[in-house]
Amino acid sequence: MSAIKYFLTLGVIGWLVLGLGGCGDSDSDGGAERQENASASTATHSHSGVKETPGPNGGRVIKSVQPAFEFFVLKNRHVQLTYLDDQMQPIPAVINARISLIGGDRMSPSSLTFMKSGDVLQSDKPLPPGDRYPVILTIEQNSEIIPVQEKFNVDFSVCGSCNLQEYACICGH
């Protein structure tokens, strides 16, 4: 039983139970938010209105694990994960961190895995096509016994307030 297969299975399960209704941040782009399965979702992020510190590359900072890391989409749509210290400075990737991503079209989502490349982790494949869709990161590192799942929208539209792409928006709107 390969760990990767176990991991992807976990992601798929998370994907199946993912409710898209947790985030109502499509105020400006008017996207038709899908309503099915919208009930049981407990959104992991809050629209607190508190401006947060952006990642060093302008990506989304994932803080549900320690150390935190930045989720940043490169120009070739590969995802780069950069681990950060408390001052948001890059540090070498956690040894033995196992991270996978599932996302894209709900009928045929794509699965990405991450591998160490120098001090960062990079996805084995690019993100699937599209400018806005939900993804789930499944993260296992250090002492976490149960993998952490982080759910958010990859949204490449630019926020008018902080000028970051919406997936990395720090405005808390």
Ligand SMILES: [Zn+2]
């Ligand atoms: Zn913003």
